[in-house]
Amino acid sequence: MAGVDSAREVPRFSMRGIAKSFGATAALDGVDFSVMPGEIHALVGENGAGKSTLMKILSGALRPDAGSMTLDGNPFAPRTTQEARHAGVAMIYQELSLAPHLPVEDNIMLGMEPRVHGLRDRAAIRERARDALALLGYGSLDTGIRVGDLPIATRQVVEIARALAVGCGILVLDEPTSSLTLADIQQLFDVLKGLRARGHAIVYISHFLEEVKRIADRFTVLRDGRTVGAGAAAEHSVDELVGMMIGRRLEQLYPRSPRSPGEVVLRAGQLASTPKPLDVSFELRRGEILGLAGLVGAGRTELLRTLFGLSPLARGEVRLHVHSGWADPPTRWRQGAGMVSEDRGNEGLAVSLSVADNITMNLSRDTGALGIVKPRHIQATAQRWIDTFGIKARSPVQEVRTLSGGNQQKVALARLLHQDVDVLLLDEPTRGIDVASKSQVYELIDRLAAGDPAASIRPKAILLVSSYLPELLGVCDRIAVMHRGRLGPARPVGEWTEHTLLLAATGQGTTS
Amino acid sequence: MKRFSSLAQTLGPLAGLLFIFGLFAVIGPESFSSSNNLETIARQTAIVGTAALGMTLIIISGGIDLSVGSIIAFVTVVIAALLQAGVDPFLAALGGAGAGILCGFINGFLITRLRVVPFIVTLGTLLVVRGAAKGFAHEQKIDAPLTWLKELLAALPPGEGWRIVPWGVWLTLALAFVVAGVLVYTRLGRHIIAVGSNEQTARLCGVPVDRVKVIVYSLGGLFAGVAGVLQFSRLTVGDPTVAMGVELDVIAAVVIGGGSLSGGEGSIAGTIVGALIMTVIRSGCAQMGLPNWVQEMVTGGIIVVAVALDRWRQRRKASAAV
Known part of the structure; x- marks a missing residue:
């Protein structure tokens, strides 16, 4: 694959023995992770394995309790995200951080607009935005369009272009394809391959292991805050990756009881x-x-x-x-009938309300005469569902936002069953x-x-x-x-x- | 856990109230902490406090109502006109409250049907209702025969000390208990919180979102109407220019009490404490002979500090949860 020559060089960045605890829980416990220049490196692991904590440390949002980092062989200890960004680390999150009302060019150059006589230099802004987009093969994109009017895949390209415009050589993409179509994914992969050929180091976080196989050169698997595996993506099957992620072989991922359609x-x-x-x-x-x-x-x-x-x-x-x-x-x-929304955070659940409130939200089954609600009764009901589904919640009044994604989804499903649809x-x-x-x-x-x-x-x-x-x-x-x-x-x-x-x-x- | 946190939510403003009261009790004149003055504070809080009950529901549901002051003025005019026409005082008061409900219903109806944000709709009705009150009263005060309505918020006559405070204040307190109960123990209350917390989720879950909103604004109108009855009790005339800008005091009471303008949060106990804080500042400054502008600056500062403290507390809570 690409980067065979560069593989003998110094890693673009490397993290050694990284540890980080929040209170009593160790989120990371001695993680090693390094990426070469011109490499697309997949970081995989279950939710809660420590991927985002690790990336927050790389991008300066968190500081490690132990361990060391190097950037191009030099010690690297960013104290703020600004500092990491100046050093060349850019995070591209699922929720893009663009200003939808501003045009493409202003988004790309936001915060570093070239100026003439104290006024923003539109021509220079446009030119530098075009340059950054051209690196991604999007040189012909009209930079005057408002970002809010662009399809989501193109917005992602704009976000990457912004990172390039600042001169970032390390890009971290967090679940970049979860809202993309197949055609968009192919486009994104072409963009990433272009960046790889230019020597950028790319960290690719995804739950879609088939994608990981397709785009990544190497991978690192995290489990429970430790590195449990690493290697060349081409040499391991999806099955093996899954096995490393969950620590046991999945016998039967898709159970199928006999069903008799009525x-x-x-x-x-x-x-x-x-x-x-x-x-x-x-x-x-x-x-x-x-x-x-x-x-x-x-x-x-x-x-x-x-x-x-x-x-x-x-x-x-x-x-x-x-x-x-x-x-x-x-x-x-x-x-x-009952529905589970695809947009768990914004529509599926009211994340600032409790598990009990979310399960019983319309209260059609939980109210007595005169619309009287008994909080204790609702909590007991919710506790039953928590037990039935093995939802990991301390109590039925815990806010849903504090649960992991999987447990949140179980709450959304419990709502349907509680309504007995x-x-x-x-x-x-x-x-x-x-x-x-x-x-x-x-x-x-x-x-x-x-x-x-x-x-x-x-x-x-x-x-x-x-x-x-x-x-x-x-x-x-x-x-x-x-x-x-x-x-x-x-x-x-x-x-x-x-x-x-x-x-x-x-x-x-x-x-x- | 939840119970505890909602208690803590009210404890903050309560501590603030006690601090400010204590401050005036120490640095102010002796008359400040007299039972007489306490009664005055309670009476002065009743109007804003009553209107703030409805505003609490509205703000928890994620909305806002700027037309409260205008509704209060409109209601005083309606009551005066009814009394003048020889209507029984009790029915006149009911008529006033009914007028309030009607105004609130119109707010809710417009917000849900036109899909225009509450800020704009109620900014419009702020002017419309105020104009209607003035037109109705031919731009002057409407005199009304004196009735027992004026006793609602009048200072206690000698020999009636067993009531501690006038009936109007008891009414406010009773309503506060009812509304607090509605929020926790009824389906409507839970639906209001759900709509304010996440309207999309509420809709998905089968909460009749539009109906809840219309009810909430109608209740807001009802409580503004009751506040109008109390206002009339103080004035004993119908005055279409009264209660200018009171909506801001009402909103401030809710916000100082922990209400969030983005919805989903707020408590009745907090709101009552918030309303008391503002009256105490006013009363304390007045008794110390401080000019009006000092009160205004102090009250303004308190609003910002209270909300800043609340946000800081929530950020800490959020980071502790991670």
Whole structure:
């Protein structure tokens, strides 16, 4: 791969024996991590393994309790993020830090605008912004466009360009592809490869191990605050990586109990909303999981929102149990449907409220006469769900924001079960959660679809939107692919492969 | 844990109140801590305090209501006009409160139907309602026959000391208990907090967000209406120009008491303490013979300091949670 020559050079940066504790918990306990110039280095590990703490130390946001760092062979101990940035370390976060109302050029040059006679020098700003974008192969982007008007993938490029404009040679990308389409991901990878060829050092943090295999030269695995593995990405399978991450081999990531589909509970006929979806017809039966594949932006989320009454119905029909037509969310809950939002932090959960408040939020099952609520009763109810799902929370009144991503997602799912819904609309239910939590979520979904007479759970009907193909193939009974607002026919999972799903998602499949 | 933290939330403003009171008790004249003056402070707090109960709900729901002062003036005019027409005082007071509810309902209706932010809608109704009050009263005070309504906030007559404070103050306290209970023990209260904490999540969870908002602004109007009744009790006439800028005092009371303008936070106990803090400053400064501008500067400073302290406390809490 690239960087064979540079591999004999001094590492671009190196971290040795890094330790960091917060109170009694050791977040990092002797981590070694180094990246060569001209290398894309994947940093992988479950949520809570210490990746973000490690990167916060590299970028000067935190200071280590022990250990040392070097930058190009020289000692490096940044005290602030500014200092690290000046030394050349740039963090590119999932939530981009751009000013959406300013044009591209001002965003790239923010805080270091060249000036003439005390006024900002527009020509110079534009030129330097163009230079930075040209390095990424985006020289033709109109730098006068407001960043808020750009698609998310291009915004990411602008953010990277800003780092380059400051002269950063070390880029840390945190889950850069989680909101990108497949085509966008390819573009991003091209950009990263260009930077690699120019000798930049890139740290790539991702939960998508297939991507890691595709783009990274080497990888380092963190588990419980320690380095547990490192090597060349090409020489290890995804399975091995997962094994290192969770410390045991995953026997069966996707459990599948025998399921027996029953009556149709949700039906859509040529359903459309504005602007998406355009034309959707499907039937969902009790006791089955129907997967919706497709690129981000194909209209799957919009479909779920229309079904659940969060978006209007423009045309077509929808029928839930015996109820025909559009209904608002309070009505949908009463009719026995529930939805998990893809945007856990902003929509799925009220993170500043407690676990109990989040599970019982609409309180339709928890109020006595005159709308009286008994806090103790609600907390006891929440505690039952905490126990049932093994949610790691100290108490039902703990704020949801203090839980890990996986446990937050379990809270969001517990809400549906607490409402005792029959139809579950799940939008990316495993996004951004660690492998162990994922497998618990899969177990739960399987148990719900198959039903559990022992726990008096009737089989549920589940509509699952996911952009992670192995997950769809592993979990679903049938899968339909959405492309530009139109839903293709649902086929048994056995008739699909990742390859054919991808083709259909990009509109090249044989949809007949 | 939660119980404890909400207690701590009220303890901060309470400590501030005790400190400021103690300060005036030490440096001020002896009359400041007399029972007479305490009663006066309670009476003066009643109007802002009552309106602030509704404002607390509104601010917790993530909104704001700038039209409170105008509603109070409008209500005094309505009551005076009703009394003049020979209506029973009790019914006149009810009519005043009803007028308040109507104004609040209009606020809520416009906010949810037009999808315009509360700040702008209530900025508009601030002018509209004030104008309506003036037009209704032909731009002058409306005299009304004297009734028992004036006793609501009048200083206690001799021999009635067993009441400690006038009925109007008891009314405010009773309402405060009811509203505090609603927030914790009713579905409506939990829904208000949910909407203010994260409106999108509330909608996803099936909380009828628009209905909750209309109810919240209507309640805000109701409490402004009751504050108007108390205001009328003080004035004994309908005055369309009264209570100019009172909305700012009301908002300040909520904010000093720990309410967050971004929603989801606030407490009734805190709000009452916040309202008391402002009255105590006013009373203390007045008794020390300090000019009006000193009170204003001190009150303004307190608002900023109180909120800064609150943010600092929350940041510490947040960093402790990591």
